Amino acid sequence: MIAVNEAFDRVMNTSPDFGKEVVPLQESAGRVLRQQVLADRDLPPFNRVCMDGIAIDSRSFLQGKRKFYRQGFLGAGEAPPGQATGPDACMEVMTGSVLPPGTDAVIPYEQLEALSEEDGTWYQLKASIFPEAGQHIHSQGSDAAKGSVLLEEGVRITSPVIAVLASAGVSMVKVSRMPRVSIVCSGDELVPVSEEPLPEQIRQSNGYAISALLRSYGVSCRIHYVRDHPGQIGALLRELKEGPDDCLISTGGVSAGRKDLIPGLLKETKGSVLFHKVAQRPGKPLLFGCWENGKVFFGLPGNPVSCMAACCRYVIPWILEGLKGKQAASLHARLSEPVNFSPKLTCFLPVRLVCDDGGMLRAYPLRGQGSGDLVSMQLAEGFIELPAEKELFSEGEAYRVWPLDGSLILP
Numbered sequence: 001m002i003a004v005n006e007a008f009d010r011v012m013n014t015s016p017d018f019g020k021e022v023v024p025l026q027e028s029a030g031r032v033l034r035q036q037v038l039a040d041r042d043l044p045p046f047n048r049v050c051m052d053g054i055a056i057d058s059r060s061f062l063q064g065k066r067k068f069y070r071q072g073f074l075g076a077g078e079a080p081p082g083q084a085t086g087p088d089a090c091m092e093v094m095t096g097s098v099l100p101p102g103t104d105a106v107i108p109y110e111q112l113e114a115l116s117e118e119d120g121t122w123y124q125l126k127a128s129i130f131p132e133a134g135q136h137i138h139s140q141g142s143d144a145a146k147g148s149v150l151l152e153e154g155v156r157i158t159s160p161v162i163a164v165l166a167s168a169g170v171s172m173v174k175v176s177r178m179p180r181v182s183i184v185c186s187g188d189e190l191v192p193v194s195e196e197p198l199p200e201q202i203r204q205s206n207g208y209a210i211s212a213l214l215r216s217y218g219v220s221c222r223i224h225y226v227r228d229h230p231g232q233i234g235a236l237l238r239e240l241k242e243g244p245d246d247c248l249i250s251t252g253g254v255s256a257g258r259k260d261l262i263p264g265l266l267k268e269t270k271g272s273v274l275f276h277k278v279a280q281r282p283g284k285p286l287l288f289g290c291w292e293n294g295k296v297f298f299g300l301p302g303n304p305v306s307c308m309a310a311c312c313r314y315v316i317p318w319i320l321e322g323l324k325g326k327q328a329a330s331l332h333a334r335l336s337e338p339v340n341f342s343p344k345l346t347c348f349l350p351v352r353l354v355c356d357d358g359g360m361l362r363a364y365p366l367r368g369q370g371s372g373d374l375v376s377m378q379l380a381e382g383f384i385e386l387p388a389e390k391e392l393f394s395e396g397e398a399y400r401v402w403p404l405d406g407s408l409i410l411p
């Protein structure tokens with residue numbers, strides 16, 4: 001049996017890299033960017049008017065002028081006029097238009113009186129208004145200069161990132177390829193959800209739970225069922241090993257029972273066991289291995305809580321590593337109550353997370369009937385990791401939380 005950190009290092013030492021692919025911009029949300037993006041033009045690309053109103057030369061105002069003749073109109077998307085605005089004149093401008101030549105300040109309509117006179121429209125500044133050069137103008141290149149780096153490789157494509165990509169003209173985006181994953185659910189007692197179980201049977205739930213967790217990170221999975229039959233499991237493993245998956249995740253069949261066939265079958269299919277059994281609760285019988293073709297195998301324990309804890313603690317970090325995103329910030333929370341855990345094992349407690357009035361994230365342990373009790377898990381948002389070296393964990397102490405949903409903590 002090895003310690004949690006050692007098991008984690010062995011998982012990460014397989015150094016997954018799922019490679020890159022190119023996808024249309026609209027499909028890139030949530031993915032990891034795998035190209036550097038430079039500004040193909042200044043941003044903003046011109047001196048951009050920020051308010052609807054008029055543009056004037058502020059020097060005319062400094063010389064005592066407060067009334068300006070409307071020389072013309074310039075809307076967003078219209079090319080500016082060739083001639084400069086005269087000292088007595090103004091241009092009526094719209095938010096998003098180019099600052100007309102000869103002007104350096106924009107005055108919003110709310111600060112103006114419009115006067116219709118025989119020779120046209122004039123705008124007069126209201127009494128309390130004192131415009132300054134540069135006001136209400138978003139200067140060319142002030143956000144980013146042409147050629148500068150807008151986005152670095154490894155960022156996750158969120159809604160603001162996609163806006164930057166769009167502005168830079170990136171219609172096809174290089175992103176990390178998502179891993180292909182198969183889940184193998186083994187157990188003679190399992191029946192599909194749509195079937196009525198016999199009294200000695202249960203409905204299969206782990207496959208869905210794993211798949212939902214992975215989906216929250218954008219990974220979709222195929223779910224397979226097998227009975228506790230060596231021939232059946234072996235055949236499926238051999239088939240999947242040669243198939244397109246990067247990773248296989250099994251649930252059940254890894255502890256000490258006569259029908260716990262997974263570790264033996266991993267070896268039989270020429271897989272190497274990198275570890276089996278970790279000093280943790282729940283999830284002690286966890287198995288991890290790989291085949292010579294680079295595919296990895298997570299043998300998660302069958303008990304539902306153990307299965308989810310191992311998935312959060314090992315499978316998800318392995319996937320994030322392979323996506324080559326910038327390192328995820330780790331999530332920590334303070335225990336809402338003292339916890340006593342005396343076995344010399346790392347403890348993963350399912351917790352509900354609540355941000356208190358002081359802005360502090362608190363972890364509320366959800367106590368159930370042990371690792372088989374999936375009903376008590378329903379409010380859980382993650383597992384808090386309590387180190388093996390301690391027995392008493394006081395209220396208010398902060399520990400790492402491994403989230404049960406990707407949206408809680410993505411890089």
Ligand SMILES: Nc1nc2c(c(=O)[nH]1)N[C@H]1C(S)=C(S)[C@@H](COP(=O)(O)OP(=O)(O)OC[C@H]3O[C@@H](n4cnc5c(N)ncnc54)[C@H](O)[C@@H]3O)O[C@H]1N2
Binds near residue numbers: 205252253256301
């Ligand atoms: N003699 C020992 N017995 C057990 C040990 C041990 O060290 N020595 N470890 C215990 C621990 S800890 C765990 S965790 C479980 C893990 O067992 P397996 O991974 O072999 O899983 P199974 O025996 O196949 O199933 C355990 C439990 O989970 C239910 N299950 C399995 N698959 C699913 C599924 N897809 N959906 C819902 N529920 C599932 C299964 O019916 C069992 O009740 O072993 C202990 N025993």
Ligand code: MOO
Binds near residue numbers: 280283285
């Ligand atoms: O570790 Mo098992 O996961 O105790 O139930």
